[in-house]
Amino acid sequence: AEPAPPAPAAPPARPWYQHFETVGSVMAIVVGLAALYMSWDQGRVMREEIAASVWPALQLDGFVTRDGDHLLLGMRIQNAGVGPALVQGMTLHHEGTPLADLAAVAAAMPTGAEERAVQLVTGRILAAGDSVEPFVFALPGDEGTDAIELMNTLGERWEATVCYCSSLGDCWQAGLAGTMPMPVELCPAARGQF
Numbered sequence: 001a002e003p004a005p006p007a008p009a010a011p012p013a014r015p016w017y018q019h020f021e022t023v024g025s026v027m028a029i030v031v032g033l034a035a036l037y038m039s040w041d042q043g044r045v046m047r048e049e050i051a052a053s054v055w056p057a058l059q060l061d062g063f064v065t066r067d068g069d070h071l072l073l074g075m076r077i078q079n080a081g082v083g084p085a086l087v088q089g090m091t092l093h094h095e096g097t098p099l100a101d102l103a104a105v106a107a108a109m110p111t112g113a114e115e116r117a118v119q120l121v122t123g124r125i126l127a128a129g130d131s132v133e134p135f136v137f138a139l140p141g142d143e144g145t146d147a148i149e150l151m152n153t154l155g156e157r158w159e160a161t162v163c164y165c166s167s168l169g170d171c172w173q174a175g176l177a178g179t180m181p182m183p184v185e186l187c188p189a190a191r192g193q194f
Helices: 020-053 102-108 147-157
Strands: 058-067 070-079 085-094 097-099 114-118 131-140 158-165 171-175 182-184
Touching: 058 147, 058 158, 058 171, 070 085, 070 114, 070 147, 085 102, 097 102, 102 114, 102 131, 147 158
Parallel strands: none
Antiparallel strands: 058 070, 070 131, 085 097, 085 158, 114 131, 158 171, 171 182
16 A cells, blocks of 8 residues: 655744734734723823812911001911812911910900901801901000011911811811911811811
């Protein structure tokens, strides 16, 4: 018997990149990953834009102004940001001692100061551009009383902080003397908040 003829040689195998199906699959994976990244990045950017569009920025300032024969002493809180601020609390210290209530604030004022106006700020929502004066006291003062000198003297003795949150739940704490608001996890619930 005659031996069987040898089997024909198989054609040489093509490399993977010459298979259309493989190349198409790899390209689909790359495009899918790129689309996933773009989607994630766009979501991150949108979250940042939303947070920036409702960012409140509270500023605390003490003031002394002349009103006829009186000097008005007080504090002003203004929302200089672009979104509403939910005020969670304000704390006051006079010469390092925390003040628990308005009676303690009045006792820390210069002799002869009389209460003119009081507004609670805890729980208040301040819209962008709005301001509130938590307290104003009137101090008898003649023309010779220097309001700027009095303001500087009082400014050295008083400390105030206010804690507030945005409508998205991000919170900050701000103080006197033009300090930048600092982010905080949440506002502390403490005694002596006004």
